[in-house]
Amino acid sequence: MTELAPTAPPPSGRRSEPASDGWVIDAIRRHLSPGLALGYKMAGRDAVEVEADGATVTLSDGRRAVDFGSYGVTLLGHRHPAVVRAVERQLGSMPTATRTLANPAVAAFAVALLDRFDGAFPRLWIGTDGADAVEVAVKLARRRTGRLRVLALQGAFHGKTLGALALTASPAFRTGLEPLLGHVTRVGRDDVAGVEAELERGDVAALVFEPVQGEGGVRRLEPDVMRRWSAAAHDAGAYVISDEIQCGLRRCGPFSIARAEGAEPDAVLLGKALGGGVLPLSAMVATDDLYSPLARDPTWHTATFGGHPLACAAGTAALDAIDAAAVRAREIAARCERELDDLAASRHAVVSEVRGRGLLWGIQLRSAGLAGTVLVDLAEQGLLVSPCLSAPETIRLLPPMVATDAELDFAVDALGHALDEAESVGDDDAARTESGSALRRA
Secondary structure (H helix, E strand, O other), rough: OOOOOOOOOOOOOOOOOHHHHHHHHHHHHOOOOOHHHHHHHHHHHOEEEEEEOOOEEEOOOEEEEEEEOOHHOOOOEEEOOHHHHHHHHHHHHHOOOOOOOOOOHHHHHHHHHHHHOOOOEEEEEEOOHHHHHHHHHHHHHHHHHHHOOOEOOOOOOOOOOHHHHHHOOOOHOOOOOOOOOOEEEEOOOOOOOOOOOHHHHHEEEEEEEEEHHHEEEEEEOHHHHHHHHHHHHHEEEEEOEEEEEOOOOOOOOOOOOHHOOOOOOEEEEEEEHOOOOOOOOEEEOOOOOHHHHHHHHHOOOEEEEOOOHHHHHHHHHHHHHHHHHHHHHHHHHHHHHHHHHHHHHHOOOOEEEEEEOEEEEEEEOHHHHHHHHHHHHHHHOOEEEEEOOOOOEEEEEEOOOOOOOOHHHHHHHHHHHHHHHHHHHOOOOOHHHHHHHHHHHH
């Protein structure tokens, strides 16, 4: 298959010698994880990433790859110029905060983010990771209601810290750690009656859901289900928390899916792309009611780097850039839906279903082995995607808003080639299946 673009070498001084690349992989193997190193080695064919711009990543051997993965972080691609400039300006004045004095970068980010919710949420808590936002939201719901029980969905993923992990469904992440945070009840993705029955018991603090489950296999919740859940929760005195860490910020169309579809959450959780693909940043926006324990005592839940000025500067610039790219995002989304439907229809022997919306799509293969074959083939061709670790039959596509038509063409061609290869190889090639398993573990 032809490559996306000529593989010109990186700028002078960026090319690594083979020994240097080997040192990187070996250091990761020795000091981080052998499985991680194996996955990186196979995905890069012994090369490592050295530079990125937009949707394109340059490897140490001069090859280029198209990044439609990064687990949702690069919604604006890599090194978006407006975000980089904002960080450079902040770096030149005050990179970190005293935490004793008020910081303008934090205040500017708070106003910019909350303005996009049209007054629905006057309060904000800032963290660095999605699990941070999950933790504070659940703590607030328990503190505010005096209740302990939380409802979470089948297939949910809310993080891997001990508190957030109690809401995460996959046994792969929970085994050997239980019992986790107690009083979490699992409910079905579309089970209105079941949720209502649990709420009627009167001991539920919060219902937590992702409007589009990412890690769980890219599964959308029906708007009517979310609305009915929200109404029932509020009638029962419980709070509604919409985890949009992966699917929000216009990734799936609206800035907030739950709000756009009338679910009236008490808090929306954001992260991943919030730092513009440059710095780690997460946030919980909330009502005055839910937030009131923190309003009374801001030291009740804090994080040393929550509200870091560099991250906040990146976040403010990212919000403007996301708004500016919304039209292009809709164009890419429409093409993704059309092309993926066509691929699925013509490759039904290996593809069982395509799910998603906007710039978040899941291709469900007919087995985990076939998914592993496709994953390896895509990496070899230079298309980087994200597997679903708790739904191993599904490969996730997270194209950035800044993807070019040429990059989309390349991605469609690469997917078609990989699906054809999977069909020809079949589901019994143990070597490729094991390679795919190693990549998914990585």
